[in-house]
Amino acid sequence: MIEIKDLHKSYKMGSNSLHVLKGINFSVEEGELVAIMGSSGSGKSTLLNILGMLDVLDEGSYTLDGVPIKDLNETKAAQYRNKFLGFVFQSFNLINYKSAMENVALPLYYQKVGRKERQEKALKYLEQVGLREWADHLPSELSGGQKQRVAIARAMAAEPKVLLADEPTGALDSTTSYEVMDLIQKINDAGNTILIVTHEPDIADMCKRIVHLKDGVIVEDKKITQVRASQYV
């Protein structure tokens, strides 16, 4: 599903250049649930942003679902993001003047899905995250956990190949975190490929594979036995 070879990325800070990713080789199969771990500054968010086509790589190659991702202009990148990827952010990133349902329907709008079908699909995904009755509420009327579940519904609505989550539980308390992880595990059980960036070991333990990053290189890549989040909920 995802194949990365010899990936390099550096940022220019004035006259200095900061080498963040120093040769990453990494691949993900379909249906995997991968946690990317590392201390801050290890390059884990950068890696996720490159995977998500939110940022571009300097060197190396990246193939997503058999499609080489390189030399994308913004229009092409936007279309690929829309078709292949779903995003979940630490700070939810819901559009604050749109209701939960409208937020979930937004990626479908950019897929040029008709209005009626958009609403039906949005309601279906809100149902899956257990927020059917909150469809008409604005993000400001929802709790943090609810917001993140709306964001997950939105990421799922476009039916992406890969779901990318950047610290999805970073702004939540542990109970809510486990609820969100439970939801993510269920989505994964349905066969979806998911990558999670986190620095919390208990969250990482709920995935099926942990990749450790340190100073821009992978220091450890191991498959683990998944801890089910449902037992804590």
Next chain:
Amino acid sequence: MFSRDNWKEIFETIHKNKLRTFLSGFTVALGILIFVVLFGMGNGLVNTFNEFFGDDATNVLYVFPGRTTIPYKGYKSNRSIEFDNSDLADINKNFSMFVEYSTPRISRGGLVKYKNESNNYTTRAVGPAHQYAEKTIMMKGRYINEEDIKNKTKYVVIGRLVENDLFGNKNSLGEYIDVAGSAFMVIGVFQDDGGDNEERLIYMPYTTRQLIEKNNDKVDQIIVAFKPEIGYAGAMALDLSLNRFFKEKKYISPDDQNGVFIRNVADQLKQNQQFARVLQIIVAFVAFGTIIAGIIGISNIMVFVVKERTKELGIRKALGATPKSVIGSILLESVFITTISGFFGMLLGVFILNSLGEKLKDYFITNPYIDITMAISATLVLILFGAIAGYIPAKRAADIKPIEALRDE
């Protein structure tokens, strides 16, 4: 880009961001409103100006005989110069290239009677062309024509106030009035924008006047209208050659300044036109400034709007919005708001101007108005610049990598 779905999305955005909508709409509406009202007021000023100075024809020379001060060709000084009908004919013959029309004028005062009413009025004996020189407007009946001149008819054309004084509410047409002892039939009643005095005049054929005065052929003064296309320079040249012509014909020394006088309205006309032009320039300058201020205002708001939406645009891009759709939705939204509010401001301005009418006449503003094409073009210019001003920040926002836009707090 113009599907129903896009519009729906835009309407929702507009509806849910009322402050933003209000700010940009208000700026544009106010800009256009002020522009329309100012421009209209300027036109009102010009109107007042034209009313003051536009009463008489402006392409006219008045030629008066005078009294010589220098002996010349055997004639002593202090000789009275007189004009007669041959001078009229000479002008028409020698200056036909430049002259549009000419008419004599013989002014006399006298008691005018109708039944029991009587009053003193000035009577002017003139030719038919005098109507154009004075811009006399006929209310009823007709003016003096060539037939009257030829037949020396005893007809008069009286001013509106003369009819008022002598006839009250009765119709004067066809009635006979007594002018200094002879009976004249009223064939027309006129009005004149020049004021009450002009409307207390009585016109008669100049040949009739000459007949009454012992059948002479004397003329008080000659009014010569030049063709407007000869312009200011042509008028000044005509002035000079008329002067030379009369001095030669009447044996006046070329150095004598008092033998014949020519009053040239072209000189005044030029000054008046310059004044009107300066007024128009001031008005145009102020209006231009208002439009510039409006453009700056809407540009500022567009920059603010895009800045405020940077994060939202980042989210939209992460969800698959292409740069084109980002720019398109921002532009469509801004053009929609500016169009609606621009035309609202324009209509309000036009309405205010129309309702003012004559109310500001004390402040020298008469019937302020704006050419509707001008108002619409100004509105379109503001909309266009609003779009351009929106496009630049929208393009920049669309070019920001989504990851940077998302980091924006």
